[in-house]
Amino acid sequence: MGTSKSEAVAARRSRRDFLKKSATAVFGAGALATFGIPRRSAAAEPVNIGGLYPVTGSFAQIGQGCVNAAKLAVQMVNDAGGIKSLGGAKLNLIISDVQSDTTVTRTETDRLISGYKLSAIHGCFASALTLIASEVAERAKVPLLTGSSSDQLNKDRHYTFTPFARASQFALAQLQMSKLVSDKPKVAVVFENTAFGTSTSNGLREQAPGEGVEIVMFEPYSAGLTDASPLINKVKASGANMLFPVSYLNDLILIIRAIKQVDLKIAINGGSGGFVIPDFYTNVGNLAEGLLGVAHWNHDINAKAQEVNAAFQKQYGEFLFEYAGGLVAQTFMIADALERAASTDPQKVRDAIASLDVAEGYAAMCPGGKVKFGPDGKNIYAHPVGVQWQHGDLAAVFPKEDARAPLLKA
Amino acid sequence: MLATVAQAVVNGLLIGGIYALVSIGVTLIFGVVKIVNFAQGEFVMIGMYISFFLASRFGIDPLLSLVVSMPVLFVIGVLLQQFLIRRVLALGDMPQIFLTFALSLLLVNVALLLFTANYRTVETPYTETTIRLGVLYIAVAKLSAFIVAMLLSGLLWIFLHATDLGKAMRAAAQNRDVAMLMGINPDRVFCVAVGVALALAGAAGSLLMPFYPAYPMVGQVFVLMAFVAVVLGTLGNVTGALIASLMMGVAESLGVQFVGADSGLIVVFLMLLLTLALRPSGLFGGWTR
Numbered sequence: 109m110g111t112s113k114s115e116a117v118a119a120r121r122s123r124r125d126f127l128k129k130s131a132t133a134v135f136g137a138g139a140l141a142t143f144g145i146p147r148r149s150a151a152a153e154p155v156n157i158g159g160l161y162p163v164t165g166s167f168a169q170i171g172q173g174c175v176n177a178a179k180l181a182v183q184m185v186n187d188a189g190g191i192k193s194l195g196g197a198k199l200n201l202i203i204s205d206v207q208s209d210t211t212v213t214r215t216e217t218d219r220l221i222s223g224y225k226l227s228a229i230h231g232c233f234a235s236a237l238t239l240i241a242s243e244v245a246e247r248a249k250v251p252l253l254t255g256s257s258s259d260q261l262n263k264d265r266h267y268t269f270t271p272f273a274r275a276s277q278f279a280l281a282q283l284q285m286s287k288l289v290s291d292k293p294k295v296a297v298v299f300e301n302t303a304f305g306t307s308t309s310n311g312l313r314e315q316a317p318g319e320g321v322e323i324v325m326f327e328p329y330s331a332g333l334t335d336a337s338p339l340i341n342k343v344k345a346s347g348a349n350m351l352f353p354v355s356y357l358n359d360l361i362l363i364i365r366a367i368k369q370v371d372l373k374i375a376i377n378g379g380s381g382g383f384v385i386p387d388f389y390t391n392v393g394n395l396a397e398g399l400l401g402v403a404h405w406n407h408d409i410n411a412k413a414q415e416v417n418a419a420f421q422k423q424y425g426e427f428l429f430e431y432a433g434g435l436v437a438q439t440f441m442i443a444d445a446l447e448r449a450a451s452t453d454p455q456k457v458r459d460a461i462a463s464l465d466v467a468e469g470y471a472a473m474c475p476g477g478k479v480k481f482g483p484d485g486k487n488i489y490a491h492p493v494g495v496q497w498q499h500g501d502l503a504a505v506f507p508k509e510d511a512r513a514p515l516l517k518a
Numbered sequence: 519m520l521a522t523v524a525q526a527v528v529n530g531l532l533i534g535g536i537y538a539l540v541s542i543g544v545t546l547i548f549g550v551v552k553i554v555n556f557a558q559g560e561f562v563m564i565g566m567y568i569s570f571f572l573a574s575r576f577g578i579d580p581l582l583s584l585v586v587s588m589p590v591l592f593v594i595g596v597l598l599q600q601f602l603i604r605r606v607l608a609l610g611d612m613p614q615i616f617l618t619f620a621l622s623l624l625l626v627n628v629a630l631l632l633f634t635a636n637y638r639t640v641e642t643p644y645t646e647t648t649i650r651l652g653v654l655y656i657a658v659a660k661l662s663a664f665i666v667a668m669l670l671s672g673l674l675w676i677f678l679h680a681t682d683l684g685k686a687m688r689a690a691a692q693n694r695d696v697a698m699l700m701g702i703n704p705d706r707v708f709c710v711a712v713g714v715a716l717a718l719a720g721a722a723g724s725l726l727m728p729f730y731p732a733y734p735m736v737g738q739v740f741v742l743m744a745f746v747a748v749v750l751g752t753l754g755n756v757t758g759a760l761i762a763s764l765m766m767g768v769a770e771s772l773g774v775q776f777v778g779a780d781s782g783l784i785v786v787f788l789m790l791l792l793t794l795a796l797r798p799s800g801l802f803g804g805w806t807r
Contacts, residue, residue: 169636301780329779332739334730335533337657338774338782341525357637361731368646369657391639391731395646 152195155452157182157442158202158220158250160231160241165208167234170385170431174233175203176424177432180416181439184470191443193450199443206232206241213237217244226250227452228442228461233431235261235275242268251458253441255404255434257380262484269461269485271441271474272404272434273492279311281402282377283319285494285506286350288515289375289400294324296348296374298339298355298363300331305354308379312352324348331355336362340370350375357382357391364395377401380492386426389500396497398516403495405434405474406504408512412473427501433473440471441479475510521653526775527768528654534767535664538671539722540740541747541759543715546674549691549754550711553603556618558744559737560625561591561716565723566732567633573640573727580640580727581662584720591720595713603712604705622737629734637731645728663725670721671760674714678756687711691754743770746790752800762801765789 159178162171182201190196204220206213213232220226221244228251232238235258242261245252251267257275261268273281286293297312299305305328316323325346329339340363343351351374353363360378367374377400382388384401407417407428416436420428428436445460446452465480466472472479476489494506496516503513540562547555568587572578578586602621606613644658678684689697690707698704722740723732730736747766751758766786773785793801 169634298779327779329774330783334536334739334743335529335771337529337533337660338526338771339779341522341529342775342779345522358731358733361637361639362729365646365729366657369648370655371648387636391637393639393641 152190152197153452154198154200155191155194155446156200156202156224156226157439158204158217158224158226158229158231160204160206160213160217160220160229160237161233162208162237163203163205167208167237169387170233170429171205171208173385173424173429173432174435177420177428177436178203178230178439180420180423181436181470184416184419184436185439185443191446193447194452197446197452199439202226206237208234208237210236210240213240214244217241218248221245221248221250225452227446227454227457228253230254230435230438230442232256248454249458250454251445251461253438253461255431255438257404262486265485267458269441269481269487271438271479271481271487271490273475273490274486275308276311277490278380278402278404278492279308279315280319281492281494281506282352282379283312283315283321285377285400285402286321286375287319288494288506289517290349293321293350294348295321295350295352296325296327296343296346297323297352298325298327298329298343299353300355300359301328302331305331308354309352312354329359331359333359333362336366337369339363340366340372343367343374344370344372348374350377352377352379354379355382357388360388361391364392364399368395375400380404380430384495384502385429389497397499399497400505401495401497401502402492403430403502404490404492405430405437406493406495406502406512407433408502408504409475409493409510410473410477412470416470416473429502437471437473437479440469440473441466444469444471475504522775523772525654526771528656530768530771531764532657532660532664532767533771534764535667536722536726537740537743537747537767538760538763539667539718539725540744541751541763542671542674542756543718543722544741544744545748545751545754545756545759546715546718547712548748549756550687551599551603551607551708552694553607553614554618555712555715556615556741557622557625557737558715558719559739559741560622560629561594561719561737562723562726562740563625563629563732563734563737564594565591565720566727566730566736567629567638567723568720569724569727570638570640570732573642574638579642580724581666583727584666584724587720587724588717592713592717595716596709598716599709599712600705604708626734626737633734635733635735637733639731640727642728657729659728663728666721666725670718671756674718674756677714683707683710743786746786750790750793750801752802755800755802758800758802 161174182199186198190198204216206216230253232241235256238254238256242252246267253269255272259274259276297309299309380402384403389396407413417428445457449456449460467478475493478489479487482488493504493510495502496505505511505515544558565587569580569583572583606617647658649656686702686707747759747763751762769785770782774782
């Protein structure tokens with residue numbers, strides 16, 4: 109299906125509208141905040157921050173949640189007085205829709221960097237898109253913070269910073285979590301036969317022996333199932349006591365329902381991505397109860413996270429999910445760097461991010477509670493949290509020091 | 519082992535019933551109107567959304583919402599024939615292909631615009647219920663879908679063989695010119711054929727809703743299988759499409775079980791290739807309609 113010209117024009121127009129609206133909203137909020145207060149000597153120039161998220165296309169739903177969280181974070185920074193070392197300068201969030209498309213991501217990142225004087229960027233949710241944006245930002249020497257988990261983002265990059273767990277750590281956590289369920293985990297890995305499915309499942313298979321986990325079934329399937337029962341029939345025959353489905357939402361729904369239908373008692377760990385967003389629960393309902401997943405952030409990790417979650421929930425009606433929550437912390441990391449750099453120059457901001465070392469406040473709102481970047485841009489304290497669906501909400505249950513709720517056993 | 523095979527066969531038959539409703543629609547339109555409807559899957563999608571909204575707004579069970587989705591789709595079918603298909607019938611194959619293909623793209627994108635790409639599911643009291651028959655587990659939602667699908671296919675067979683309109687449809691399918699000479703009004707027959715075909719797609723949508731999520735691209739998942747079934751069961755042959763659909767469901771399920779979970783379709787397409795090589799007109803080429 110090609111995008112027709114008129115479609116593209118319409119998309120561009122709606123994107124422009126969207127940008128205009130969000131810009132007005134942010135400016136408006138800023139104006140309101142400064143209006144009543146006696147004027148300081150000179151109104152500090154706002155600091156431009158870029159946010160690259162897919163608000164149309166296949167990742168749109170998650171992208172929209174990210175934009176909401178990004179706006180909330182900027183509002184929090186501004187309400188607290190902005191960047192004090194810059195005379196109380198407000199953050200000005202400039203959102204760009206990267207449309208779930210790699211080509212658009214490249215041009216949009218370029219456009220944003222050359223069109224506005226950006227001090228830093230965050231984005232883009234999907235690793236495939238973030239890789240592109242990070243390349244462009246690297247060339248333009250603008251720092252980029254991201255929650256995307258691809259290990260690729262830490263190779264030969266000097267302007268990309270990843271405060272959260274890497275993909276390789278996710279697989280390890282998932283394997284270790286199977287020990288919570290059984291002393292002798294026998295795992296069935298079923299994965300869709302796509303790049304995402306194959307790479308994730310290979311990561312699991314490679315690390316399984318080291319963790320003492322036995323993989324009894326390792327089965328690719330064609331993504332876009334019409335019926336999951338034959339596949340589950342096979343899982344049942346394998347004698348596994350734990351299932352790792354590496355799937356997107358529609359296949360996951362079918363798999364989880366089929367398991368219930370054949371009355372198969374098996375623990376499920378769905379990893380991250382589509383498994384740890386509110387939409388999953390909306391679709392699977394009670395069947396989600398007790399299912400395990402892995403996330404780079406969860407809203408119950410500390411008091412600050414819970415506070416932000418409450419504010420988000422009040423405004424948008426659903427809990428603050430992994431990626432969106434992480435990006436609130438990222439906004440505060442940028443604010444912290446701006447404060448110390450006392451400059452909007454991206455190079456100085458980059459250096460300030462590189463020397464970031466926080467253990468409290470919103471910027472440290474990460475599993476482990478500390479942020480300090482190594483030379484490869486990785487947060488040296490980063491690790492994923494194991495989560496479980498409990499009463500329609502996600503609770504952190506692994507590792508022990510991050511666990512906020514006891515594990516529900518089936 | 520035997521239990522696993524039996525379970526695989528049952529699973530295959532149940533999903534085959536849904537494939538049948540979609541493929542019978544395609545084959546009916548092809549048989550009577552001589553046009554390939556690439557948008558058939560999108561009408562399944564419309565049926566699903568009708569059932570979804572009736573269930574989520576008014577709490578109507580998706581199986582009951584058949585009485586809404588089928589008439590609505592029937593009317594859409596009549597309008598489609600009257601205002602679009604009729605105009606391209608006299609033209610060559612290309613405009614006909616473009617018409618239904620464009621319709622498919624249009625409907626998918628309109629659905630994306632209206633309903634977004636989110637998955638929509640309906641929770642019914644029987645969504646997760648299963649009947650145990652010895653070693654077999656049979657999902658109630660799928661079993662009821664299968665039974666209704668077979669009932670509708672049976673009704674269609676009776677309609678085609680026992681009513682004047684049905685006979686006229688078969689006559690028009692066999693030889694349009696002679697049928698016209700016998701006083702059959704092709705416009706009316708075509709409208710009914712497309713209407714019935716779309717009503718079946720709507721029924722498939724409603725029947726799927728208790729156990730399959732609705733999303734704008736959902737039609738494409740089912741229409742692929744439907745096209746294979748139509749060719750396998752001989753183009754235009756309603757009974758052939760029905761039997762071929764059930765066979766494909768079983769072949770797919772056995773393929774997943776014994777060849778590999780990504781090989782279910784391989785078995786199905788192998789079956790298609792073999793059939794085309796040995797009996798180019800399909801498995802039921804010799805049969806009468």
